[in-house]
Each structure stands twice: as C-alpha cells, then as structure tokens.
Amino acid sequence: xxxxxxxxxxxxxxxxxxxxxxxxxxxxxxxxxxxxxxxxxxxxxxxxxxxxxxxxxxxxxxxxxxxxxxxxxxxxxxxxxxxxxxxxxxxxxxxxxxxxxxxxxxxxxxxxxxxxxxxxxxxxxxxxxxxxxxxxxxxxxxxxxxxxxxxxxxxxxxxxxxxxxxxxxxxxxxxxxxxxxxxxxxxxxxxxxxxxxxxxxxxxxxxxxxxxxxxxxxxxxxxxxxxxxxxxxxxxxxxxxxxxxxxxxxxxxxxxxxxxxxxxxxxxxxxxxxxxxxxxxxxxxxxxxxxxxxxxxxxxxxxxxxxxxxxxxxxxxxxxxxxxxxxxxxxxxxxxxxxxxxxxxxxxxxxxxxxxxxxxxxxxxxxx
Amino acid sequence: xxxxxxxxxxxxxxxxxxxxxxxxxxxxxxxxxxxxxxxxxxxxxxxxxxxxxxxxxxxxxxxxxxxxxxxxxxxxxxxxxxxxxxxxxxxxxxxxxxxxxxxxxxxxxxxxxxxxxxxxxxxxxxxxxxxxxxxxxxxxxxxxxxxxxxxxxxxxxxxxxxxxxxxxxxxxxxxxxxxxxxxxxxxxxxxxxxxxxxxxxxxxxxxxxxxxxxxxxxxxxxxxxxxxxxxxxxxxxxxxxxxx
Numbered sequence: 319x320x321x322x323x324x325x326x327x328x329x330x331x332x333x334x335x336x337x338x339x340x341x342x343x344x345x346x347x348x349x350x351x352x353x354x355x356x357x358x359x360x361x362x363x364x365x366x367x368x369x370x371x372x373x374x375x376x377x378x379x380x381x382x383x384x385x386x387x388x389x390x391x392x393x394x395x396x397x398x399x400x401x402x403x404x405x406x407x408x409x410x411x412x413x414x415x416x417x418x419x420x421x422x423x424x425x426x427x428x429x430x431x432x433x434x435x436x437x438x439x440x441x442x443x444x445x446x447x448x449x450x451x452x453x454x455x456x457x458x459x460x461x462x463x464x465x466x467x468x469x470x471x472x473x474x475x476x477x478x479x480x481x482x483x484x485x486x487x488x489x490x491x492x493x494x495x496x497x498x499x500x501x502x503x504x505x506x507x508x509x510x511x512x513x514x515x516x517x518x519x520x521x522x523x524x525x526x527x528x529x530x531x532x533x534x535x536x537x538x539x540x541x542x543x544x545x546x547x548x549x550x551x552x553x554x555x556x557x558x559x560x561x562x563x564x565x566x567x568x569x570x571x572x573x574x575x576x577x578x579x580x581x582x583x584x585x586x587x588x589x590x591x592x593x594x595x596x597x598x599x600x601x602x603x604x605x606x607x608x609x610x611x612x613x614x615x616x617x618x619x620x621x622x623x624x625x626x627x628x629x630x631x632x633x634x635x636x637x638x639x640x641x642x643x644x645x646x647x648x649x650x651x652x653x654x655x656x657x658x659x660x661x662x663x664x665x666x667x668x669x670x671x672x673x674x675x676x677x678x679x680x681x682x683x684x685x686x
Numbered sequence: 687x688x689x690x691x692x693x694x695x696x697x698x699x700x701x702x703x704x705x706x707x708x709x710x711x712x713x714x715x716x717x718x719x720x721x722x723x724x725x726x727x728x729x730x731x732x733x734x735x736x737x738x739x740x741x742x743x744x745x746x747x748x749x750x751x752x753x754x755x756x757x758x759x760x761x762x763x764x765x766x767x768x769x770x771x772x773x774x775x776x777x778x779x780x781x782x783x784x785x786x787x788x789x790x791x792x793x794x795x796x797x798x799x800x801x802x803x804x805x806x807x808x809x810x811x812x813x814x815x816x817x818x819x820x821x822x823x824x825x826x827x828x829x830x831x832x833x834x835x836x837x838x839x840x841x842x843x844x845x846x847x848x849x850x851x852x853x854x855x856x857x858x859x860x861x862x863x864x865x866x867x868x869x870x871x872x873x874x875x876x877x878x879x880x881x882x883x884x885x886x887x888x889x890x891x892x893x894x895x896x897x898x899x900x901x902x903x904x905x906x907x908x909x910x911x912x913x914x915x916x917x918x919x920x921x922x923x924x925x926x927x928x929x930x
Contacts, residue, residue: 520773526741527769528792529761 338603346607353611356630357621362448365624366394367414368406373422381434381460385416390452407439407481408654410644413624414438414449426464430473440483441647442491445622450478482651490565493558494646495619497551498639501577502584502613503606505547509588510601512539513681518598532681536674539592540585547581567653576649576663580642583666586673587638593680613639641665690717692844692875693738697747700733707733709898710747715877717843720870722886723879724922725895731879732848734895738877739846740764752843765793768837768845772852774829776836778822782813785821786836793840800839807835827858834865844875851882863888883919892918894925901925 333339367385371378386393394412397403403415417435419425426432436453438446454476461474483490516522525535555573558564566573588605595601615621616630617639623631634640641662648654656663693715700708708730715721725731736742738751740760748755754762769775776785783804790800808814811831821829830850837845847866851859863885870876878889886892886906893903902909902925906918913924 519778520771521775521777523741523771523773524769524775525792527739527764527767528789529765529794530792 338600350611353615353630356627357615359621359625360444360448361625362390362445362452362622363625364392365390365414365445365449366412367391367416367449368395368397368412369393370397370400370403370415370417372420373418375423377426377432377464378418378422381418381457384460385453385456388456403437407437408648408652408658410439410648410652410658412439413442413445414453416453426472426474427468430471432472432474434474434476436476436478438478438480440480440486440490441651442622443480443483443486443488444491445624446480446483447486489558489562490651491619491647493554493562493564494643494650495617497554497558498580498617498642498646499610499613499619500554501547501551501581502587502639502642503610504550505543505581505584506588506591506605506609507602508543508546509539509585510591510595510605511598513589513592514595514598514601517596532678536589536677536681539589540582540674543585543588544578544581547585548578551577551581564650566650568649569655572656573646573649576642576645576659576666579663579666579670580638580645583638583642583670583673586670586677589677590673590680593677613637616640618643638666638669691715691750692717692752693721693877694750695734695738695747696749698734698737698744698749699746700730700737700742701745706898708737711895711898711900712747713893713900713903715844715875717875718870718873719890720866720876720878720888722889722892723877723895724881724883724886724892724918725879726926727881729895730898731895735846735848735877735879739767739769765840766842766844768840768842770833770837770845770847770850772849774833776821776829776833779820781820782808782817782824782832785832786839789836790839795840803839807839811835826854827861830854830858830862831865834862834869838869838874842874844877845869847876847878849880850878851880851885859885883917883922886918886922894922896925901928 333343369382371382382393385391395406397406397415400417406412406415415435415437417437419433419435422432434457436450438449440446457474457476461472465471480486513522516525555564555566559566587609591604592601595604612633613619616623616626616634616637618634619639623634623640626634645659645662645666648659652658691714693713695714696712698708698711699706711734723731723735733742737744737756738749740751740756740763743760744757748757750756751763752766754766756763777788780788786804786807787800790803795803804817808817811828813828813832816824816828821832824832834845834847834850851862854862859882866876866878866888878885880886889906891903891905892909893900895901902921904912906921909921910916910918913921915921915924
C-alpha cells in the first residue's frame with residue numbers, strides 16, 4: 319500500500335510541475351466555457367440591415383424607428399432603389415433588407431394589405447430564420463399598437479424572400495465552414511512540426527551553417543505542403559458539390575486562387591508555430607488544441623460572429639479562417655467576383671506575409 | 687609545414703546579458719594542422735565555435751576564417767568551411783545517396799560533381815551495399831564516417847568538428863581518427879572540439895579553455911613537459927586545479 323501511495327505522490331509532483339498539464343487541467347475548461355457560453359446563442363444582436371422605403375411616410379418612419387431602437391437590428395444603410403439590393407448583399411454588408419412598398423399608409427388603411435418585404439441573406443440559414451421571426455414579431459407588435467389606437471383591424475403583410483439559399487439548406491453554410499476549418503488545421507499542423515523536427519534532430523544547426531539562406535529554408539518548407547492541401551481542398555469541394563449539391567456560382571478560377579491563398583496563410587501560420595515551439599509534440603498540441611477551438615468558434619463557421627460579445631468579435635478578426643469563410647460563401651453561394659472580396663483577400667495576403675516574415679526573423683535569431 | 691594562417695582570432699568576446707561566455711581570446715590556427723579545442727562543459731568551446739562558423743555574432747573582437755571576416759562576411763565563411771555537428775547531422779529518413787545529393791546541392795555542387803563524388807565516397811567508406819538504405823538504419827559508427835565525408839563534399843579548406851566521437855566505442859573512435867588523419871594529409875585543416883582527453887594526444891596543437899579564457903595553447907608534447915605529467919588528461923586536471 320505504501321508503495322502505491324508513494325507512486326501516486328510522485329504522479330502529483332509530475333502533474334503540478336508540468337506547465338502543460340496545468341494549462342490543460344485548469345486553463346482549457348475555463349477558456350472553453352467562456353468561448354462556448356458566449357458563442358452559443360440563438361439570439362441575434364445588432365444585425366446590420368438595410369431599408370428600402372418607397373413610401374417614406376409617417377408610419378414607415380415609425381416602424382423604422384421602432385426597429386432601429388431595438389437591440390436586435392442596426393440600420394446600416396438606406397437604399398433608394400431595387401438595383402442596389404443585389405450589390406449590397408454581395409458586399410456582405412447587411413444580412414437583411416426591408417422593403418416598404420409605395421403608399422404604405424393608404425394600403426394599410428384602405429385595402430389592409432400594406433406590404434413589407436423581408437429579404438434575407440440566407441447563406442447563414444439560421445440567422446436568416448431568426449431575423450425573419452424577429453422582424454415579423456416587431457411588425458406584429460406595431461400592428462397591434464396601431465390597431466389599438468385606430469380601433470380597427472389593419473393588416474401588415476410580410477413577404478419573405480431568401481437570397482442565395484432558398485431552401486435554407488444548412489449544408490450551404492456547413493461545407494464552406496468545414497473546408498476552411500479542415501484546411502486550416504491540417505495545413506497548420508503539417509507545417510508546425512516541420513521546423514521543430516529539424517531542431518530535434520539536430521539538423522537545424524547544419525542548415526544554419528550551410529550557405530542556404532533563411533528565407534529559402536522557410537519558403538522551402540511551405541511549398542511542398544501547398545500541393546497536398548490543394549488536393550484536400552479539391553476533395554472537399556467535390557464531395558460538397560456532388561453529394562450535398564453545393565452550388566459553385568462564382569468563377570472556378572477565382573475559387574482556386576483564393577483557396578491557394580488561404581492554404582498559404584494556414585501553412586505560414588504553421589511554420590510560425592514551428593519556430594516558436596520547442597518540440598514537435600508542443601507544436602502539434604498548439605496547432606491542434608490551440609487553434610481548433612478558436613477557429614471553430616470564432617470563424618463564424620457555426621455561430622454567427624455578430625451575435626457574440628464585442629471582445630470576441632474583435633478577436634475573430636485575427637482568425638484567418640473567418641475571412642476565408644466570407645470569401646468562400648461569397649464565391650460559392652453569391653457568385654461574386656474579386657471586386658466584392660478584395661478586402662478579405664488583401665487581409666489574407668497581409669497575414670501570410672506577416673507570418674512568413676516573423677518566421678524568417680525568428681529563424682534568423684538563432685544565428686545571433 | 688605551411689605557415690599560412692587559416693584562422694585568426696583577435697580579442698574575441700561573447701556576452702549574453704551580464705554573462706561573459708567568451709572572454710577576450712586570441713589565437714591562430716595554421717593551415718593543415720589538426721587543432722584540438724578542449725575545455726570542460728560550459729567553458730565556452732561551443733560558443734567560440736559558433737562564432738567561427740558564422741552562426742553567432744561576436745560581441746567584441748573579430749575572427750578571420752578561411753580568409754573571410756565572420757563579422758562582415760559570414761556568408762562567405764559558410765561557403766568555405768565544412769561542419770559536422772554533435773548529432774551527426776544527417777537525415778535519418780533519407781537514404782545515404784539522398785543525403786549526399788541534398789547536402790551536395792546545398793553547397794552548390796553540380797549534378798555531375800555530386801554523381802562523381804558519390805561514387806568515390808561510397809567506395810572509400812565501403813558503403814556501396816547500403817547506398818540506398820535509410821541512414822537511420824545504419825550503425826552509429828557508419829553514420830559518423832558518412833557525416834564527416836558529407837561535410838567535406840565541397841572540399842572546404844577547413845572543417846569544424848563539434849565533439850564528433852560522442853557515444854561510440856574506442857575502436858570506432860580510433861577508426862574515425864584515421865579518417866581525420868587521412869583528410870589532414872590532403873592539406874585540410876581540422877578544428878575539433880572534444881572532451882575526450884586521449885583524443886587531444888592525436889592533435890598537432892591543443893588549446894584548453896577554462897571559464898571563457900584560453901589557459902593553455904601548445905602541442906600535446908610541450909604541454910605535458912610544461913606541467914610535468916604523462917597524459918593530456920593530467921594536463922587538464924592540473925590546469926583545472928590551478929584555476930581553483
């Protein structure tokens with residue numbers, strides 16, 4: 319019995335003195351609960367919408383004011399004609415557009431069918447549903463109040479239209495998300511052990527002494543993995559297309575270019591992790607555990623980012639996956655060209671440069 | 687013997703924050719000699735070597751290696767020296783031939799040269815049978831010899847060996863030193879660090895570092911005479927005791 323207890327004591331020493339175990343035991347559950355707690359929500363907050371008010375009368379103004387006052391919606395834009403609808407959705411600036419038909423008051427009082435169109439960007443089907451429900455609720459509420467005052471029974475009719483995903487297929491949000499997360503994790507994991515492996519083997523030193531330049535080493539480590547990741551991407555897209563009937567509305571070429579760009583970003587992140595980690599095991603752990611949760615939660619893959627508290631929204635901006643999901647959905651579902659996603663593309667390019675530059679710098683530091 | 691100096695070190699110092707790892711050392715290595723760089727663990731040997739091979743910048747002072755200044759011409763230094771590290775520095779999951787091809791390529795050898803040298807190397811080391819085997823499957827002694835030869839592919843004037851005989855039995859060590867002798871006869875300068883004092887006997891001249899400074903530099907014979915002992919081991923012990 320004493321031997322057994324002695325052994326258990328030793329194990330406790332190991333656990334408490336190993337920083338990694340402590341992080342996993344205490345750090346991770348806390349982080350996970352915070353992340354999931356704040357991220358999982360079926361509510362919507364501050365969703366950006368646009369208004370097309372063809373009547374511009376006192377009643378429409380009241381309704382708009384009511385919507386604007388609620389915490390659920392933020393009126394981002396007021397557009398003046400239907401031609402702008404397509405463009406504003408493609409830009410991804412708003413998740414819904416409310417269209418008030420002409421002669422709203424007249425239609426309301428005389429024919430009792432004042433129409434409001436609720437156009438939603440259904441590339442996030444759950445958000446679209448929720449938006450529709452909330453708008454309907456607000457309109458119903460308004461209708462009730464109005465009828466109380468007027469002492470009558472006027473009706474507001476809502477028509478909903480789902481853009482890009484009329485059947486509200488969740489797979490349309492699923493496939494781009496899965497592709498992004500898998501590419502990110504696999505690419506980062508693959509390259510993360512690349513440099514640490516050389517360190518562990520001792521061959522790193524030999525490379526440092528040899529005439530090969532630091533940037534050649536770093537870039538040379540990224541390149542082979544690009545081919546492998548591209549194959550990965552093709553498999554996922556093919557499966558999505560043939561089995562889940564995922565549309566590819568945009569240019570295949572643009573899709574290819576953007577995918578390679580994201581792969582490079584993910585690989586560079588892996589290399590960066592590799593220069594920072596001390597051992598292959600650590601590198602693997604950081605890229606798998608350290609990246610997986612934030613990427614899944616903060617990329618907008620499952621949980622819409624707009625509904626999260628502000629700090630999380632800010633952090634989500636540094637997750638490359640977030641930007642690629644926007645790009646993917648835009649190309650696959652909305653069929654946009656580079657003119658609508660240039661901002662996100664530039665961000666990914668910038669991140670790649672940053673990761674590679676820091677990696678080269680860290681690699682060079684070993685020379686000092 | 688050729689008196690040309692292949693390494694000239696002047697006031698070389700390396701500081702890490704407040705800690706002075708290498709304290710103002712100066713010495714010279716003649717072309718073609720086997721120069722032993724000895725010292726206890728932590729004395730500063732590895733730090734000096736890192737500066738001489740161009741991967742660490744001196745805090746103060748300079749070193750001219752194979753005609754190039756490590757401060758300003760580190761890239762040139764790297765091209766003109768060979769290096770074999772403690773861990774033998776070959777890729778275990780590449781074959782013998784693949785390792786030779788890779789390192790040959792990095793040092794700028796043409797495909798024909800690599801081909802030619804591969805044949806010669808395999809013959810000399812009697813590794814033809816295992817040329818397509820993974821290096822990881824070779825016994826330690828063979829890896830060592832291969833590592834040494836690969837470091838010499840680009841025919842550098844000087845080769846730096848960082849504790850090359852760690853972990854092998856005395857017979858294998860002796861065989862390795864025969865390789866070193868053979869190379870030295872060709873005119874290549876050998877700069878070797880070791881903490882096996884018996885290997886110090888094989889060198890033309892030896893320097894002993896203690897706590898960042900060079901406390902002795904001469905041929906083994908003269909050192910033994912000076913300290914009136916019979917072996918380099920005893921020279922080292924006497925020195926260590928003197929310092930205390």
